[in-house]
Amino acid sequence: MKIEKLSFADRATDLLRAEIVQGRLAPGTRLTEIDLATQLGTGRGTVRAALAALEAEDLIVKQPYTGWAVRDISQKTLWETYTLRCALEGLAARLVAGALTTEIRDALHAAFQRLEQAEASGDGGERVAADLGFHRTLVNLAGHDSLSRQYFALSNKFEWLYRWSENHWPSRIDLASWHRPIVDAVLSGDPDAAERAIREHGESSLADDLRDFAELRRQSA
């Protein structure tokens, strides 16, 4: 049995990322190395490494000699993250559709069933988790390590925005019917159709969120 032993720095990274992604650290929050170090019971160098990693994932920003802060969320942030995700998932869908195996079909079905169950349960947290899990599963099935790496960071950022927007305008889209076209297109084995399906999916979710974001702005103005 191979046990993966994470360093303090890696654990600090995971912990801080979770804090941000799950919304416990609001956008704009300032982070100071010493505070985090004392809170985590670790040294400053360790925290520093974790912060640098999160900066590479574009979740926080650094101002030299001044401090770190959780990134702000703007309409452009939404647009950029959604379009980028669309491009990466398009590649993934294309690859998966072009190299179907029994394992892939099973994994996709499992991810989709989780969606259905989450929808049936009505549990908001599980709905989000199942949604994100479906997309992550699809990407990881592509057998493209670099893509999976890139997508890991991007999906965290996406999860952050997703949970943030769910707090501001809970949506009641039916997850199953929302994702079925993707599953169908990918399993059809047609790369073009698969890419088209995931793009339509991405574009309409972007449109929805931008609309809701604008609505939010208008109300608070």
Add this chain to the structure above:
Amino acid sequence: MKIEKLSFADRATDLLRAEIVQGRLAPGTRLTEIDLATQLGTGRGTVRAALAALEAEDLIVKQPYTGWAVRDISQKTLWETYTLRCALEGLAARLVAGALTTEIRDALHAAFQRLEQAEASGDGGERVAADLGFHRTLVNLAGHDSLSRQYFALSNKFEWLYRWSENHWPSRIDLASWHRPIVDAVLSGDPDAAERAIREHGESSLADDLRDFAELRRQSA
């Protein structure tokens, strides 16, 4: 006048990246923090930050408690990098074609003219630089910060592979005619056509390189 003052860590990152990308550090080369620190005349923490950054860019790999090493290059590395680049540039081409301005036309023309001049000069280094510059210009014209960020790291990796392959099998493709379809398609203002053009470009360069790579393997076997 705003002067951008880089920290030692950032300069070390740039320096090490250049060493790798330009082929002065062969794939598989081991890197030890203390050696680098003494060579660069800096402390180990600084080098460590630089190495972590390069690991995030996927140019080097870390083995805990053991050491760092320049990544190896395999056929899969080529495939992954080319396909990923294709996906990102596809998004960029689509965006640029959909939002043409005079500045964009000028910048694209300038980048293309540099290609023509590089081809005419016959200078190998300048040919590579002009080729990479053209693609970077296109992506940065998309006005998509996250995309530019991601592409920055990817284009460095690509440059690394490009220069590496040029050392093993110098190609004599005509850069101007090779890239003209992209310029034409983007400037036509049709996002679909632009994406199609850059995809064909990427796919055929991948095919060429994979063929040459296989040839190289066959000869050395």
Add this chain to the structure above:
DNA sequence: TCGTTGGCGATTGTCGACAACCGCTAATCG
């Protein structure tokens, strides 16, 4: 009054020392 300058508190940037860990070799023990 307004712009400049000097100092101050806060935070990061850098560094070297020590601890933890890995891979290997050789000694040990059944």
Add this chain to the structure above:
DNA sequence: CGATTAGCGGTTGTCGACAATCGCCAACGA
């Protein structure tokens, strides 16, 4: 003889101390 283990050299992992820099505010002078 084979498997286990103890030790060793080498490298990274972690930490706290000190230096460099930034933003701010108040004192100062034209």
